[in-house]
Amino acid sequence: MRSGYFKERYGELIVLTDSPTVKAWTVVLVAALVAAPLLLSNYLLSHMTIILFTLVGVLGLTVLTGFTGLISLGHVGFLMLGGYTYAIGVTRLGLPPELALVLSAVVPAVFGLIVGIPSLRLHGLYLAITTLAFSYIVSASILGGGSFTGAGRGIQIARPTLVGIDLSGDRAFYWFCLFMAVLAMLATLNFRRSYIGRALVAIRDNDIAARTMGINLVRFKLLAFLVSAALTGLAGALMGMYLSFISVESYPFLLSIEALAIIIVGGLGSVLGAVLGTVFIVTLPDLFSAVMSMLGGRLNELLTTSAHEIKSVLYGLAIIGFLRFDPRGLRGIWHDIRHAWVYWPLRY
Structure with missing residues (x-):
């Protein structure tokens, strides 16, 4: 019985993916x-x-x-x-x-x-x-x-x-x-x-x-x-x-910090991690801005006057948070979710 990881030919080891499901979702995404x-x-x-x-x-x-x-x-x-x-x-x-x-x-x-x-x-x-x-x-x-x-x-x-x-x-x-x-x-x-x-x-x-x-x-x-x-x-x-x-x-120098934050949050050494990290980090300031706008008051004024500094703080918190709680980054979290879905209910 095929386990999902067994490879029969060398070509299967170097192909980007041999999963019809992954290929189908890739086409849909593109x-x-x-x-x-x-x-x-x-x-x-x-x-x-x-x-x-x-x-x-x-x-x-x-x-x-x-x-x-x-x-x-x-x-x-x-x-x-x-x-x-x-x-x-x-x-x-x-x-x-x-x-x-x-x-x-x-x-x-x-x-x-x-x-x-x-x-x-x-x-x-x-x-x-x-x-x-x-x-x-x-x-x-x-x-x-x-x-x-x-x-x-x-x-x-x-x-x-x-x-x-x-x-x-x-x-x-x-x-x-x-x-x-x-x-x-x-x-x-x-x-x-x-x-x-x-x-x-x-x-x-x-x-x-x-x-x-x-x-x-x-x-x-x-x-x-x-x-x-x-x-x-x-x-x-x-x-x-x-x-x-x-x-x-x-x-600005902040772009270098942003790039480092992306590869750390996404998952070091992974192209998928680079994609997930880019979406997360680039979207993070906008999400924070939306939350502050909902709260209004002085927090919203602070966001207007100190946007650059707040971005730096957000990137720093993201780096510290992922290094502390899940160094694998978003790529690791995604693989956990995918494996839980694929092997449910026999995962544990």
Whole structure:
């Protein structure tokens, strides 16, 4: 009798899923996401768009921190590089939007290699501080770049027409972000299942043992930084298109904390966790705002005047809460619910 986990061929071990139920629900979910702009209000459509391009950046951090175990506090630097590369390429250099979008991944990837070099000897807090310093260097360089980078004034950009598709409308831009998010998810899932992905996980679990097994730590750590920075830079370009304006203030340090909160709350090293964590963390401030609006009074005034600080507090509480009560994150909770449903009433 098939137990649900027994595999007969090697292909079944590496396939993303062999469950007809999962495939059916995936089709339903994708169809619902594609049809969402036709049913949602402008506010909800904007919220969904934010979730999608945030997910692309979170997947980049998942490769670095979730798969490889290298902690980064400066991923906002790669976001800035991606956004400014696209903006400068389109407005200053006159590049086609398609080429500028590709460069928004390539340029951060190159800088990812540069930042990744210290990771060969640094671990933990020391590496985190190094990446944090990198983000401040990027910010200072942009502010000192004069008219070329826009300095403190920023750069105004318009949503482009890519491969003949006009993205100026909110619906078209949502569908484009959905396409990029699905593409990033598939790339990350297959990257994790490859030899490279398994090597990164081995480095995360025990780098000494990984070296003993013949894994080149230099090569794979630098590769993790490269892939992570490329995805994050792409997310920065999408964010710039969404805002239609690029400035240093558009990429605050809080975004790095938000990304860390997402992968911790969702579940470290999991693409599903990245998705669940992104939806939860991006929606959390709006839910809190709705509750405060219902209560009214001084709490609602506080939310208006201290939104940035309240976001920081919410992210901190989410991180502490999940680390204390369920370190597996939302992914672990989801698996418990799924197993309880599948094996009911024989679970216990």
